Amino acid sequence: MSDSPPEPYDQFTAIILQIFRANGQMLSWGDRFAAPFNLTSARWQMLGALAGAPRALSAPQLAVTMGVTRQGAQKQLDLLLHEEMVEKLANPYHKRSPIYRLSAAGKVLYQRIEQEWNQHASQMRQTFSAEELTTALHVLNRIRELHLLPEERDAP
Amino acid sequence: MSDSPPEPYDQFTAIILQIFRANGQMLSWGDRFAAPFNLTSARWQMLGALAGAPRALSAPQLAVTMGVTRQGAQKQLDLLLHEEMVEKLANPYHKRSPIYRLSAAGKVLYQRIEQEWNQHASQMRQTFSAEELTTALHVLNRIRELHLLPEERDAP
């Protein structure tokens, strides 16, 4: 709405701008979606990282899998710890660095929101053809790879 | 890297996650790209909104075109004012609400970064077919429309 660009943007630039807009939209939508579960988009994402981990992980390990800094991951972990959705365990391999996993309550909560999300996702999926989804996924992934910072680039 | 999801995500969920990742990547990349111009991604975006406006606009008007709150837009305007990239003018139609436009220095700066971006964009564009770009753009736009919040939804 109100986006009549003065010069016609090239398609690549248009996609980048749409990524920014879609990101903002999905975060706002996600905050609403997660609110009845007493979650925000950020805490939901951390729950997902914990739920998807094959074993309890340290804060820096979780940060890497989520693509954020260890300090950022730690903040969300501390919030979830305080709400007892996550438990902190001694790390047998590292005295200073505890490992984290979902608590029983955290598992229940994540399953509930995950189930509701899956219902939504399967509705959304029907809006698109498989080819469209595959192409969009490829383009997004390629754009990300093409914009890795020098220090992130070793096995792109 | 290290993204072997335990359960195979459906393609729709995968796209949403890729949008988050691509967004973060483009913001980091954009901060690097804009740094030699003494800009950040956020101030660059505001320069773009000012450059694209048909006339000087008030802070709330700029906020609407950028999809942020008026307070958020005001913060970036204040920073750009302080660096004299933007000028504040009296609004003939509204005594309390000044209007903003690029200063001469701001125009020069924006042209410089815009030119360098266009060079980059035309390189990137060659990585994809026109069909891929069109499809990706369509999917992103449709995802955004499908996730408008109730109060944003009147003429989707």
Place this chain on the structure above:
DNA sequence: GCCATATTGACAACTAGTTTACAAGATGCC
């Protein structure tokens, strides 16, 4: 085993954005 180097936790300051609140100005309706 020692020591240089890398990781980690804790904390502070910062960017970018949001929500909430309030007072001052505009606007529209009657």
Place this chain on the structure above:
DNA sequence: GGCATCTTGTAAACTAGTTGTCAATATGGC
């Protein structure tokens, strides 16, 4: 013209993330 309502500027508190710093702890080469 007066008055209720909306818009705007300004400020503070908050979310979510970043960078930078420091001391403590691991780790690896020798």
